[in-house]
Amino acid sequence: MGAWGSGFHDIIQSGTNWTGHIRYVVSPLAPSGEYRFSNIRVMDEIDQLSDYWLETITVCVDNRENGEITPTPTVVTPTATPTPPPGTDKPVIISATLNQEEFADGGTVILNVTAYSVSPVNWLSSRLDGPKGNIFGGGSGARFTEISSHNWRYQTSYTISPYAPSGNYTWSGIQVENENQEASDYWPAMTFSVQNPLDDDIPMIVSAELNQYEFHDGGTVILNVTARSKAPVNWLSSRLNGPKGNIFGGGCGVRFTEVSPDNWSYQTSYTISPYAPSGNYTWSGIQVENENQEVSQTWIPLTFRVYNQYDDDIPVITSAELNQYEFVGGGVVTLRVVAMSRSPVNWLSSRLDGPKGNIFGGGSGARFTEISPHNWSYHESYTISPYAPQGNYTWSGIQVENENQEASDYWPALTFAVVTVTDPLLSNFTANITAGITPLTVQFTDSSIGDPSAWSWSFGDGVTSTEQHPTHTYTVPGNYTVTLSINSGADTCTKLNHIKVTPVLFGDASEDGRVNQADTLVVLQEVVGIREQPAAGTERFWKTDAHVNGMIEVDDALFIAQYNVGLRDIWFEVL
Known part of the structure; x- marks a missing residue:
């Protein structure tokens, strides 16, 4: 088919929000199959483009030989907003999508993830595998x-090389994981394809050499x-x-420079x-990889010698x-360590464990300060979220290393407590039905x-x-905003136009009490x-x-079809 762009029709402005619709009429003679609305974004009057909408909308068309249309549309939409069990804050991934499914000669694949969580979401885990691992x-x-x-x-991306x-x-x-240190379930794997000519x-490593092979006092x-490689x-x-x-x-990824055609240097x-301790040092395992994800053979080890006056300085x-x-x-x-x-002391190892398991652990280079001759001080911090789980936390495995590459003994573990006076009050609610006839x-x-312990509901109709857990009956057609305030305003949840009530079942052309493709x-x-x-x-x-x-016209059929695939609400307003 191809692609097309269009301006919005019947634009309605409300503050800084704009609503409009794009119309595409499916001919009774149109080819059967899947029709996709994707890469959806908008442009304003100063030519500024929005981000792409996350979802791809798919409509299946089945045209019979006699010209009648029996559409069986499907649509990919975000999962309805989930509600974790009371007293828990396990995040739930609502949607995870890629910007496209096919790439030729490189490009950028973008992963968009949307999650539901009362406490902030601050961690993303994922992995990407290709044809070569x-x-x-x-x-x-x-x-x-x-x-x-x-x-x-959250959005993250990976650049696909033209040589991939x-x-x-x-x-x-x-x-995903949130600040309450709760992890979501895994989202199903997603696949995309790459077509490249190489x-x-x-x-092949042509040469690997050191600038010198003997060092005195550093x-x-x-x-x-x-x-040598065709691909970078x-x-x-x-x-x-x-x-x-x-x-x-x-x-690690490094930027090799092409010094001549197909020859790369770093x-x-x-x-x-x-x-540093005196003795022989060996630089080995020297191997390169290119953007075609192919690996060279390993170069022979290179050895140099160091002569220094400091040794066995534990x-x-x-x-x-x-x-x-x-x-x-x-x-x-x-944590402050002396x-x-x-x-000089230049390395600190430690680990922090909480009520729900390990938070971090390992070692890293640390800039210790010499506070007096041969005495070195360093401190590092960890921010405890207001949503962190209550209980005891243990900072252990505390060990330092110096530039003589000697390590200290471990310091005894240190324990601190995180106390929550009361669980955070966060208002939320669900409704067994959100649209229907009065x-x-x-x-x-x-x-x-x-x-x-206290609830104050406003159903939007006074x-x-x-x-x-109240029950309420709406007797007048309209769209109603529902608000729940708990514990005298400690927290409030408002859902705009949450309940939609109509005088009749719009779209029920066959008058069978349902709106469907019939x-x-x-x-x-x-x-x-x-x-x-x-x-x-x-x-x-x-x-x-x-x-x-x-008038009764083709647009009425289109609107009813869009309602059936979730593009319009019970009032036939664009969602």
Whole structure:
């Protein structure tokens, strides 16, 4: 088919909100199959484009030989807003979508994730696998944006090289976590395909050499690597071992420079401390990878020697303490470590565990300050969310290392408590039905978190209630905003136009008490003269004239079809 763009029709402005619709008429002779509305976004009058809408809307069309239309549409829509069980705050992923499913000659694949959670969502885990294996995987802190009450959205992307291998790629293991340290269930894996002209381009290391092979009292050792590859080289793996064990190892993305056609060069370095242990150092496991995700053979190990005057300088932790040992409603816990060492202290290892398991752990480079001769101090902090689970937290595995690559003994574990005076009061509710014909009776259910003891409902028609789970009957057609306030205004939840009540069942052209695709067919038959149209002014005419223009026409059938796939509400307003 192709693509088309269009301006909105019948634009209605409300403040800074704009509503309009785009019309596409399906001909009775249109080819059968799936029709997709995707990459939906809007442009304003100063040519500024919005982000893409997350969902792809699919409509299936089945045209019979006699010209009648029997559409069987389906639509991909976000899951209805979930409600965790009372007293829990387990996040729920509402939707996870990719911006497109096919890529040719590179591009950017974007993952959009929307989740429901009372407490802020701050972590995303996922993994991406391609035809040649894993590309990345794991979790990291992510700044989700609250797009509406308790609904959070985040976008991450991966750039597909024009040289990436062709085939199917799978984005899986999609899971979020919130500040209450609760994790969602995993979202189903999603697949996209890549078509590129270059495959099986195995890189070859041409040379790998060091700037020098002997160092006295410190210095900088430089590794120069040159490789041959048609596709750009973008990854270097290597490891460095010294007299006291491994110093570093693994791989990382790097920017190789093309020094001549298909020849790529990169330089990396390691600073040797004047306090580094004397002896032989070996730079090994030297291997490169290109954007076709092919890996070179491993280069032979390179060895250099270090001569320094400091050896066997084992650091000693003299104190490790927390700034406080009880926190109420969140706060910042700070660990301060003091160690004694002749050579500078430059590494701290530790781990923090809470009531729901490990929070972090491992070691990292740390800039210790020399507060007096051979005495070194460092502090690091962890922010406790107001939503953090209540209980005891343990900071353990506290150990330091110095530039002589010697490690201290472990300091005893430190424990602090997080106390929640009361669970946070967060108002929420559900309704057993949100749309129907007058009189419409609705059962409202309080689903607030924090065990509230008082409720104040406003049903939008002037009627209120103080029951926890009230029942209310709407007798006048209209759209009603419902509000629940708990514990004298401690928290309030408002759902705009949540209940929609109509005088008749609009779209029920067949008058069987339901709106379905049979009604679409009835209207089309009336339009082409196969069936007699209802008289103007009758209730059946009112039900059939979904377009509300005083005529029975193809647009009425289109509106009813859109209602059936969730694009219009019971009033036939655009959702």
